[in-house]
Amino acid sequence: MKWMAEGLEKLTSDSLERTLLSCEPAPGRPGFTVRGERTLLDLSSNDYLGLSGHPAIVEAMRDALAVHGTGASASRLVTGSRSIGGQLEEAIADWQQSGAALVFGNGYMANVGVISALVGRGDAVFSDRLNHASIVDGISLSLAEHARYRHNDMEHLRYLLSKHRAARRKLIVTDAVFSMDGEHALLDEVIQLKREFGAMLMVDEAHSGGVYGLKGEGLCHSLGLHQEVDVHMGTFSKAFGVYGAYVSGSSMLIRWLLNKARTFVYSTALPPVLLAGIAEALRLVQQEGVRRERLAEASRLFRAALRDAGFQAGDGVSPIIPILVGDSAAALRFSSALEEEGILGVAIRPPAVPAGTARIRFSLSASHTKEGLLGAVHGITRAGRMVGALGL
Numbered sequence: 001m002k003w004m005a006e007g008l009e010k011l012t013s014d015s016l017e018r019t020l021l022s023c024e025p026a027p028g029r030p031g032f033t034v035r036g037e038r039t040l041l042d043l044s045s046n047d048y049l050g051l052s053g054h055p056a057i058v059e060a061m062r063d064a065l066a067v068h069g070t071g072a073s074a075s076r077l078v079t080g081s082r083s084i085g086g087q088l089e090e091a092i093a094d095w096q097q098s099g100a101a102l103v104f105g106n107g108y109m110a111n112v113g114v115i116s117a118l119v120g121r122g123d124a125v126f127s128d129r130l131n132h133a134s135i136v137d138g139i140s141l142s143l144a145e146h147a148r149y150r151h152n153d154m155e156h157l158r159y160l161l162s163k164h165r166a167a168r169r170k171l172i173v174t175d176a177v178f179s180m181d182g183e184h185a186l187l188d189e190v191i192q193l194k195r196e197f198g199a200m201l202m203v204d205e206a207h208s209g210g211v212y213g214l215k216g217e218g219l220c221h222s223l224g225l226h227q228e229v230d231v232h233m234g235t236f237s238k239a240f241g242v243y244g245a246y247v248s249g250s251s252m253l254i255r256w257l258l259n260k261a262r263t264f265v266y267s268t269a270l271p272p273v274l275l276a277g278i279a280e281a282l283r284l285v286q287q288e289g290v291r292r293e294r295l296a297e298a299s300r301l302f303r304a305a306l307r308d309a310g311f312q313a314g315d316g317v318s319p320i321i322p323i324l325v326g327d328s329a330a331a332l333r334f335s336s337a338l339e340e341e342g343i344l345g346v347a348i349r350p351p352a353v354p355a356g357t358a359r360i361r362f363s364l365s366a367s368h369t370k371e372g373l374l375g376a377v378h379g380i381t382r383a384g385r386m387v388g389a390l391g392l
């Protein structure tokens with residue numbers, strides 16, 4: 001095991017070692033988190049709509065616990081399929097205006113299972129370089145050719161599609177909103193290329209489900225492009241505040257996945273109590289558009305205030321707002337200085353982001369108030385000055 005000790009030593013000296021730091025919920029204070037003695041403004045979670053811990057979801061889960069007990073006891077294909085799961089899938093398909101939907105254990109399992117069920121040896125997957133790790137792992141497992149295109153570079157995607165023109169099946173896969181940058185995929189251009197080259201298209205809405213669209217359907221719907229997407233995937237762990245994931249598409253696709261997606265077939269069904277929580281969260285996501293409006297307003301305000309303070313906050317509209325630092329050690333120092341200011345701003349380092357692009361990734365929530373965010377920008381400015389991340 002000497003190799004491991006050496007590997008860990010290298011991680012530490014490169015400022016790349018991760019450790020677990022506790023984050024407890026702050027009772028009665030949504031948008032805050034407790035670490036040790038301190039209550040911090042949480043600018044790092046993915047609770048975009050502030051639904052995590054919502055009383056209606058808690059109540060739905062408590063009721064379901066009394067009826068269904070704790071676990072599902074088996075895979076859906078054995079004895080684990082409860083009617084509450086089928087009803088949830090119908091509600092998801094309705095919401096997505098798709099033929100059918102299938103619930104997966106989580107987003108990681110959905111991506112790994114779906115990609116490896118759609119392609120195999122002799123096929124090619126065209127994947128944005130900044131796609132989520134679960135997409136990368138799904139492609140590796142599938143044994144298909146992995147054609148990585150430069151981030152949002154449509155010329156490069158076109159080049160790779162023509163280079164692999166002879167592949168048996170072609171699948172383009174992209175995050176709708178890139179998790180570490182907050183940038184949007186260029187979906188209309190991707191769709192043109194998909195048509196031109198006869199490829200399938202899969203879109204991961206982990207960071208856009210709940211956040212975009214009139215009913216929180218995601219970025220594809222908000223652009224009116226959902227009919228062009230063959231495989232639509234999203235999670236219930238971020239804006240929905242619960243856990244789990246879904247895939248939606250044609251009923252033929254869902255029939256295929258139910259038989260071929262190994263992370264679905266060979267894994268125990270989600271506990272029914274979670275299905276009940278997801279169903280309630282889905283109702284809230286659709287009904288409470290005011291949460292999306294509050295989030296959009298918070299994102300606009302926070303970006304503008306950061307820019308005024310001298311930061312490069314980009315000009316996107318998503319609630320993910322990175323401050324690029326570059327060096328991993330500096331990003332860690334910045335994060336500690338933020339904690340001193342009462343702000344949770346986690347340092348994101350390689351391999352989660354490309355080498356030399358360590359950053360603080362802020363993510364906002366509908367529970368954040370205008371005053372809280374403007375106050376935070378003062379703290380971020382002081383912390384940024386102290387660590388030299390802000391040339392002021």
Ligand SMILES: *Cc1c(COP(=O)(O)O)cnc(C)c1O
Nearest residue numbers: 106107108132175179206235237
């Ligand atoms: C978080 C995330 C996932 C994984 O979802 P989990 O439910 O947390 O496993 C997949 N894709 C993207 C883009 C994500 O951000």
